[in-house]
Amino acid sequence: xxxxxxxxxxxxxxxxxxxxxxxxxxxxxxxxxxxxxxxxxxxxxxxxxxxxxxxxxxxxxxxxxxxxxxxxxxxxxxxxxxxxxxxxxxxxxxxxxxxxxxxxxxxxxxxxxxxxxxxxxxxxxxxxxxxxxxxxxxxxxxxxxxxxxxxxxxxxxxxxxxxxxxxxxxxxxxxxxxxxxxxxxxxxxxxxxxxxxxxxxxxxxxxxxxxxxxxxxxxxxxxxxxxxxxxxxxxxxxxxxxxxxxxxxxxxxxxxxxxxxxxxxxxxxxxxxxxxxxxxxxxxxxxxxxxxxxxxxxxxxxxxxxxxxxxxxxxxxxxxxxxxxxxxxxxxxxxxxxxxxxxxxxxxxxxxxxxxxxxxxxxxxxxxxxxxxxxxxxxxxxxxxxxxxxxxxxxxxxxxxxxxxxxxxxxxxxxxxxxxxxxxxxxxxxxxxxxxxxxxxxxxxxxxxxxxxxxxxxxxxxxxxxxxxxxxxxxxxxxxxxxxxxxx
Numbered sequence: 001x002x003x004x005x006x007x008x009x010x011x012x013x014x015x016x017x018x019x020x021x022x023x024x025x026x027x028x029x030x031x032x033x034x035x036x037x038x039x040x041x042x043x044x045x046x047x048x049x050x051x052x053x054x055x056x057x058x059x060x061x062x063x064x065x066x067x068x069x070x071x072x073x074x075x076x077x078x079x080x081x082x083x084x085x086x087x088x089x090x091x092x093x094x095x096x097x098x099x100x101x102x103x104x105x106x107x108x109x110x111x112x113x114x115x116x117x118x119x120x121x122x123x124x125x126x127x128x129x130x131x132x133x134x135x136x137x138x139x140x141x142x143x144x145x146x147x148x149x150x151x152x153x154x155x156x157x158x159x160x161x162x163x164x165x166x167x168x169x170x171x172x173x174x175x176x177x178x179x180x181x182x183x184x185x186x187x188x189x190x191x192x193x194x195x196x197x198x199x200x201x202x203x204x205x206x207x208x209x210x211x212x213x214x215x216x217x218x219x220x221x222x223x224x225x226x227x228x229x230x231x232x233x234x235x236x237x238x239x240x241x242x243x244x245x246x247x248x249x250x251x252x253x254x255x256x257x258x259x260x261x262x263x264x265x266x267x268x269x270x271x272x273x274x275x276x277x278x279x280x281x282x283x284x285x286x287x288x289x290x291x292x293x294x295x296x297x298x299x300x301x302x303x304x305x306x307x308x309x310x311x312x313x314x315x316x317x318x319x320x321x322x323x324x325x326x327x328x329x330x331x332x333x334x335x336x337x338x339x340x341x342x343x344x345x346x347x348x349x350x351x352x353x354x355x356x357x358x359x360x361x362x363x364x365x366x367x368x369x370x371x372x373x374x375x376x377x378x379x380x381x382x383x384x385x386x387x388x389x390x391x392x393x394x395x396x397x398x399x400x401x402x403x404x405x406x407x408x409x410x411x412x413x414x415x416x417x418x419x420x421x422x423x424x425x426x427x428x429x430x431x432x433x434x435x436x437x438x439x440x441x442x443x444x445x446x447x448x449x450x451x452x453x454x455x456x457x458x459x460x461x462x463x464x465x466x467x468x469x470x471x472x473x474x475x476x477x478x479x480x481x482x483x484x485x486x487x488x
Contacts, residue, residue, distance in 0.1 A: 003072065004071065005018060005072070007049055007074065007076050009047065011025070020069065024065055028065055049075075183335040184335040184338070185340075186316060198293070201292060203215070205286075211278065213276075216278070217268070223292070224268055226260065230257040234420070235405045238250040238253075238417075239409070239410060240311055240315050241307060243417060244310040246306060251421040254420040256295065260292060260295065267288065316340075318407075319409065325405060362374055378400075379398070383473050385397060385398045385472070386406070387460070387471055388431070388472070390435070392431055394412065394418065403474045415427065416428070437467075439459070440458065441456065441457060441459065452481050453477065456472070456473040456475075
């Protein structure tokens with residue numbers, strides 16, 4: 001026959017090897033494969049035999065169609081076991097998968113031990129033709145689960161990513177232009193931000209190479225906005241992934257984000273204070289610029305595909321709704337996602353026609369207010385308020401001051417899902433101290449001398465002292481400080 005097709009491979013692999021496979025499958029009734037997004041993200045975990053069991057399309061008919069198209073068909077008997085749940089991995093059984101993960105782990109641990117990247121890469125290339133994103137995630141998650149300190153995984157993160165460049169399905173299925181999500185979809189918006197960020201990195205690297213301290217300082221100052229860009233994934237997407245049980249990538253990536261933000265702030269300050277120090281900072285600047293490029297790679301080839309695999313349609317709608325709250329950082333105004341615009345408009349219309357409470361009056365010990373009056377009052381208070389209930393779930397916030405991002409998607413979620421791993425123990429300790437009655441409040445001031453913000457945490461209790469939850473009050477004192485101290 002001349003052409004050989006191995007049905008133990010994933011659909012995505014088969015289409016890459018033989019593009020005509022897609023048309024044959026559509027003709028057989030696998031119409032979902034016509035969608036680029038479905039082919040990219042379901043196709044990389046689905047085999048034709050497994051699809052046969054799900055769709056109820058006989059394997060005999062499928063084999064006959066491929067043979068009629070001139071293929072020699074092998075691997076047609078594997079999915080029957082898969083359909084029964086005997087094997088979870090589409091291309092190899094549990095023993096092979098365990099062995100592969102062990103090999104990957106050994107390579108990563110060699111990197112962590114300080115072995116030269118190129119020697120490890122050579123062994124990797126000799127052992128694996130490609131590796132699935134999920135395998136990378138599984139290995140890093142296992143390292144965390146087995147007690148490896150988060151800081152060690154973070155230190156190795158850049159090396160892991162460099163190791164897998166060009167050898168993972170995330171890259172093979174990378175989010176190329178026009179290949180997956182529609183214009184205005186949150187992933188499209190974040191990719192546009194990354195393209196604009198790359199332009200800033202290009203200019204910064206050119207200024208560094210030319211020894212132009214003034215131009216480099218200007219670009220580094222622009223890069224200080226990287227924190228706002230990173231907060232888009234940290235405040236919205238990462239909590240959603242955590243909700244689906246995908247923890248390792250978020251924990252590691254969030255920690256690296258924090259390191260990049262701190263380093264950019266340090267270098268920007270030192271360049272502005274003393275331009276002649278550039279020669280001593282050259283290596284540090286080059287390193288942090290490289291780390292930002294590496295983060296772009298990891299987002300687009302590991303993190304975004306994981307989000308597309310796990311998040312529901314409703315969660316993507318929530319993300320689209322919340323992203324404008326963060327503002328545009330490096331890119332201009334993104335296009336609108338037409339599906340989301342229509343869906344959100346319909347939902348808003350339905351909500352507006354829901355029946356109101358009996359009389360719309362909220363009665364409190366100090367008086368009463370209509371719901372409209374209460375909403376108006378919260379809107380003008382010079383303080384942002386967040387309420388976390390007794391089960392540590394985010395229940396309410398006002399965010400008129402917008403000192404910190406407050407995406408609506410955080411409501412109804414555990415407050416721990418909305419904090420980086422390094423902060424979670426502190427949050428838990430504070431809430432536990434409120435619950436036990438050990439303390440009733442805690443005050444924190446931001447360290448930035450030019451932007452003084454007070455965050456006040458308060459235990460909320462009923463008349464009998466029963467703990468109801470915690471309130472976080474955020475107030476910007478910059479104007480107050482300027483007025484009383486005459487600072488400008």
